[in-house]
Structures are given as structure tokens and as C-alpha cells.
Amino acid sequence: MSLTESTPESAARAASIAARTLAVLPVSARNDALTTMHDALLANKGAILAANAQDMAQATQASKSGQLSQSVLKRLDLSRPGKYDDMLSGILDVRRLDDPIGQVDLRTRLDDGLELERVSCPIGVLLIIFEARPEVIANIAALAIKSGNAAILKGGKESSHSFETIAKVIGAALEATQVPNAAVQLVKTRDVIDQLLDLDRYIDLVIPRGGNELVRYVKDHTKIPVLGHADGLCSIYLHRDADKDVAVKVVVDAKCDYPAACNAAETLLVHEAILTTVLPAVAEVLLAKGVSLRCDAKSKAALQESLAPSSAALVQDATEEDYNTEFLDLTLAVKTVPASTSKGEGLTNGLRDAESGEDDTSLDLAIAHINTHGSKHTDCIVTASSVAAEKFMSAVDAAGVYWNASTRFADGMRYGFGTEVGISTNKIHSRGPVGLEGLTIYKYKLRGHGQAAAEYGDGKKRYKHEKLAP
């Protein structure tokens, strides 16, 4: 890794040349680089934590004067118990993962002696723009090296001492490896984001890691493909046959486990038939945990009828805007899904459910609400009916569609991908938590013996198109 003070353009050009070397390094060489990087970060823990303390001191000042939020301060702190070790073990986790490069997923014999193969390969040069968390730099460097991609890193100013020290340590360590120096670069110069976003001839993919504002800014200012998500407006729908205990467990975890996360629930849709049975049990626990419930008229009336007066008094009125809001806080918008069979606005499909014979107008309304108001991140149905669940999971257009499980499971580590570069709500390439595989593309290799395309066609040779085992 180099800590570059050069122009964004020369950094990107150097990265694109280094990417070619990195792309053909065997996995042993890439894994060795990760080991070296891990050992160097372990050996230099003291220096890195000292640099981080400098950042923390400045940030604490800024926090006291109200210029920096407590949550940024918390994310910045590398000395919190377990944090440094997690960073180190994350590198080893990535090293242990299967090589994502060189995987053959299609083989076809076009003709005798003419074989086609589709093989995974690195994308090229990644630009990663991130905010305060200093451990991200090690995490991303590990993912980039393992996946054979060059990476240009641009970090937030709050962590600049930590970043620089970590970059120097990693850079010095990689000197002894086969990974070219320019393959991982930390751009130090400030205010260069726009210039970097303009370098589509060198940079193949941008991954913004930060809040909605950063992601939106990046998406609006570049022609380079952007991997990530601006919003995480996750919804949970409690169907008429939702089990009460499952509903409580799933909703409470999805809302309260980490309210600031993109996979936390923001909207609760409740079937009219269970407004006074399941909903009060869910609401009681949520209110006890300090969650503000913003309810439509029907659900509010039902709660005021069912809850103890002290709890009922806490229930608030929802506005239309609440159903389009990612609160990232202990607030939940609640909306009733009518049981009526009349076709409502936004109804996707009023047909009777073929298997259950049930009229599933309510399910359709819930699906339509989510497809209209959601952010295609992760949405959940709580139901005892597999027919309803399968329909929900097919029809909701989101990266994650869950049945009786908390939306908080939307995470690369939880999915078993090792670490993740982020969660994508894109409709192409990678969707949901993105691990190593999402940092690859493929190429078609064709091995022949001098065949000409003109030899094939009507009245000439015919293609065999024989599928072979990959």
C-alpha cells in the first residue's frame, strides 16, 4: 500500500497498471500478503492506537462543541475492547475464504476442439470512499487483495491520523510481498472526491461506505458504477395468522438490536384481524424499550383499547411521510393492512390464492405498500402460512425477503460470506450483502485450433453446444 500525495489521476493510473499484476497473482501470493499485513498490524498495535488516540482527542473536542455526533465518536475509537482484535481476525477470515478468482461456472463444447469456459476474474480498480471507522482500511485492503482488485481508498478526515499510520504499516509490510505497491493506495489529499469520481477510464467500481448523504452524493456525481445503498427502509408485515411470539421476537430484534443500522425495521404493517391480539403484545415490548410508535388511525385505536392506559398514552399519530422515512432511531411507523376484499389502491393482484383458496387481497396490499415505499433492502413477513410466505418472498422486490426472521440478519458475516464490503440495493451485479464474490466479474475463455466462424451456419458445420461439467 502506498500513501499517495500524488494527484488523483496519477494515483488511479498507477492503480490500473498495478491491477494487471495483482489480477494474475496466484492465491498463495495473495494469501501471503494478507498474513504479512496481519502480522504487521499486530506488531504495530501501539503506534496505531497512539495515532487513533490523537484522532479521538480531536474528535472529542469536536463532539463537545457539537460538531461531531456521539455515534461517529464511537465508531472512530479503535481502543474499544475487542475492536482491534476483530480487525486482525477479519484479515485472517478473508484469507481463509475460498479463492473467488479462477472459478469456472460454465463450460460448453461449441464443437470438437473448440471449448468455451466462463471464469471469474477481478473487476479491476475499486474506489472506496468511507467515513470515520479506521478499521475499514484493513478490512477493505484485505478484501481487495484477496479478490485481485486494486483499491484506492479515501477516508474521512476524522480518522486521518489512524488511517495514515495504518496505511504506512500496511504499505511497509506489503513491500516484502508480490502485491505491487500501487495496488492499494490511500489518497491523502483533501477535497479530491469529485476528481476521483470523474476517473471512469481508470476506476471500475465505487463503493461508498457511509451515511445516506455520502452515498447519494457519490451516485449523483459519477458515471462509474456504484455499489451500495442509500436507504435501508426495511418493513415487516404481520399477516393475519402471525404467531404472537414470533412476531414479538422478530419485530423487537429488527427494531431495537441496532436501530441505526440499515437493516433495522422502519415500518410495521399489521393485518387488521390481529390489531387487538398480536399487535398489542408487540407494542408493549417496543414501548417498554423506548420505541416511539407512529400509528395510523386504526392501529392507534386498537392499541388504545388494548394497552394499559400508561402505555396507550405513548402511541403517536403517523403522517404519510413516516411511511417513507428511514428513522435510524427508536421510532417505528405502524400501518394497518385492511382485511377487506375490495381492491385497494396500489393492489398488485386481486386473484384468489390458487393453493390456499384464500382471498389474499391483504397480502397483495402489503406487498404493494412495500414495493412502493420500501428501499429494496430487506423485508419480512411473519405468517404461519407457507403459501403466503412464498408469495411474499417472490413478489416483494428487495435484496432480502424473509419469512419469520429478523431483518437484522441481512449482513455478510451472518450470511456466511466472511466480511462484507457493504450491502447493495442495486438491481444489477451484486445485491444484498456483498462479499468477495461481488468483487469479481468473469471472462469467457475460448480454446480452439484455428476455427473460423464462417465455417459454421446453414449448410455448413453445426455447433454442438455440449454442456460440460465446470
Added chain:
Amino acid sequence: MSLTESTPESAARAASIAARTLAVLPVSARNDALTTMHDALLANKGAILAANAQDMAQATQASKSGQLSQSVLKRLDLSRPGKYDDMLSGILDVRRLDDPIGQVDLRTRLDDGLELERVSCPIGVLLIIFEARPEVIANIAALAIKSGNAAILKGGKESSHSFETIAKVIGAALEATQVPNAAVQLVKTRDVIDQLLDLDRYIDLVIPRGGNELVRYVKDHTKIPVLGHADGLCSIYLHRDADKDVAVKVVVDAKCDYPAACNAAETLLVHEAILTTVLPAVAEVLLAKGVSLRCDAKSKAALQESLAPSSAALVQDATEEDYNTEFLDLTLAVKTVPASTSKGEGLTNGLRDAESGEDDTSLDLAIAHINTHGSKHTDCIVTASSVAAEKFMSAVDAAGVYWNASTRFADGMRYGFGTEVGISTNKIHSRGPVGLEGLTIYKYKLRGHGQAAAEYGDGKKRYKHEKLAP
């Protein structure tokens, strides 16, 4: 299919709603729609060819006055032998292909009773902008319906009579099927491309089918992901051990089979050692076929020495610009790759080849030339050495990397994908010829029993991450 005269925005909104219904139709319903479409196009051949004749009459006029090229005129003509039947059989080919939707490619047991599945699903709404060829509309409608995607089609003005008639026929036929009317729409209104390109909230992917100018325009004027390629600058490298017959066959086919195609060869790199052995044999056939050879000084000198004077006189001088030019014509840029072992400019890697023990500086120079000047479409090496071939195929960054086979094989039909929506030089999502699979994305389905993410972690439940057969 509807033939819409409504605004681009209302067309796109209607398509995005129709896409939700189409996305959950079983494959039987999607295939039935293709059969119906096929039968209607067969039954209405007379009317469609009459409309096409109107377009042809206008285009012939325009061609005579020099406003339209002969090649556009040719592409426009639906009455050429076999063309109409090809359009019809293309629909049946798509019908026969495996359902690209609902394919599970990953299954993981996160814990007992908590199973994750990755399932292919449609992308959503496609915008296809195309030029003259009228059969594309049937082709694209078939691909869109089969892959469960809604499509908005905007065709070139030269084919407007043909397009309208085909759209009416398909639209009337689809009325009797489960495919919603708004799922495939032909936008008739002119000059709406910019408005369509602005509708990123409804449209998920743009596929421009036409010349470089169209593709560049689209890429420069939208935030919607674009699938396709602007350039097809394909190169062939004749390594020092290239077989003469293979070289002749591959280069002649790649240059002459269809020079206007994106997968035709534009640059020929020749190892210095075979300038007077293999190159003259290749050049002789090319010159006889009317190909202009634009050569660097060394290759020109070698040809003048080796060829008969009458042929030698035809050899031209290359300019630097020729090595960055997609001629799309019977012109080929020829460049010598030095045999010298001194590190040249743009050298990727001067190491000795580990397996062969050969110094492969020349190979590195050829690879570096292609990675610098090529368009990442399809490139080929002609060599007897599998070591050199495998290195070339790993290190060249292109959608197709070929060994001893013509670049003209880069085609969805030839790859066995059935029909194709185009060839992509993108670095994410789909690369190379894009068939049905490239029109899909996936979603993660998680089926649980009320699990909360907070139950897992240090000192709590552990994830099993058991890989299951898909």
C-alpha cells in the same frame, strides 16, 4: 404489448407496475405468451411485410439522396430470404431455453430452522433503444417476457411503420395471455430518449442496440446502468510460435467474415520473429480480399521483402491513431512486437515465465498493448504454447480471451445462449454476449422460525453456516 402515445413517465410507471405481475408469472404462462406471439407474427406476415415495404421505400429514397447508408438499408429489409423465418424461430428458441428465473445457486443453513437461499429473479424494467432492424422488437419482447422483465422499446425512425405494425400484432396477441399489457411497450413519440434516460426511479437497466454514437450518447446521458459496448476494438496477437495455417484462418475470418461487426479484428500484433514467415502468408490472403494493411515500419519492411511486388505495393503506413481505431471496414492495423528482452514501455511484467523458462517479454508487451489500446471486448492469441496462451487469457482484461480461434465467435448464438440482447464490455454484472441470464439478478430468501439476530454472537448462539446443495 401496448403501443403507447402516453408520456415517457406514465409509460415507465405503468411498466414498473406491470413488471411486478410479470415477475411472478410461472414459466408456463411466460412460454404460452411466446407461443401466442409467434403464432400472431406468423399469421400477420403479410401485413408486417407490407409495412416494412413502406419503410423500405422511404429508406431507398433517403439512401439515393445519400442520407442513409446502404448497410442501414440492408438491416431494415425484413423481406430478405430467411429473415422473417429467423425472427419467428428466434422466439421459439427463447421459449425452449431453461427458465432463468427461480434458479437457486446458493443455500446455506445459518442455524437449525434458519435457511438462506439465493434465487434468480427479474431485474425489473428494461429500456431498449435500438436503431433500424425491425426484427429486434420481436426478439427483445421474447427475451423480456421469458426473463420476467418489463420492457420499454424505443426504435429508430427508419423502421417506424414496421415497428408499429409488429407492436400492434404482438399487443393484440398478448391480450389473450397472462402477460400484462403494459409489460412490453413501444414508445412512439419522437425525441423522448432524454426523458426516458432520466427515469431512473422506474427503469432499472438501459440496453442500447446500435452504433457507437448511440451507445456513447446513452452512457453520457443517464444514471441508469447501461448494458452494452461502445467499441469493439478486437486484437489478434501472433506469438513467435504461431502455426501459419491457424494464423491465416483465424485472422482472415476475424477480419473478413463481417468487417462491420463489433467482434471483427481491428489490430494485428505480430512477434518480430515471424515477420517474414507467418505474416506474409496472412497478408497475402488479406490483400487478395481487399484488406488495407496499415503497418508499422518493421512489419512493412518485412512484407515488402517477402511479398510479390504487386502485393507489397499495397501495404500502407500506420499512424499511432490506427492502433486506437475501430475501422469496422476492410482495414487492419499491423504492429510488430519486438523480440528484444529489454523492458519496453507499458511492460506489465518482465519476469521469466515460470513453467516454460522462456523469457516472455514479447508476450508481456502484446498483453500491455491490448490492455492499453483495446476495448475489453474480445482478443485472441495464436500460439502453439499452452503456457503462453493461458498467460495471455489470464492477463488480458477483456470479456472474451481466445486461443487459436476467431474473435467472430463472440456471439450469444455461437456461445449457445440462444439469442442475445447484446454484447457487454461492462466490468460488472454481465460481460460478453448477454443472454437471458444477463437479464436476471437474485434475491436472498431467508426462512426462519422467529430468530432474532441478537441471539447470536460472543457467548451466545453460533452460526452453523452449513453449505447445502442448491
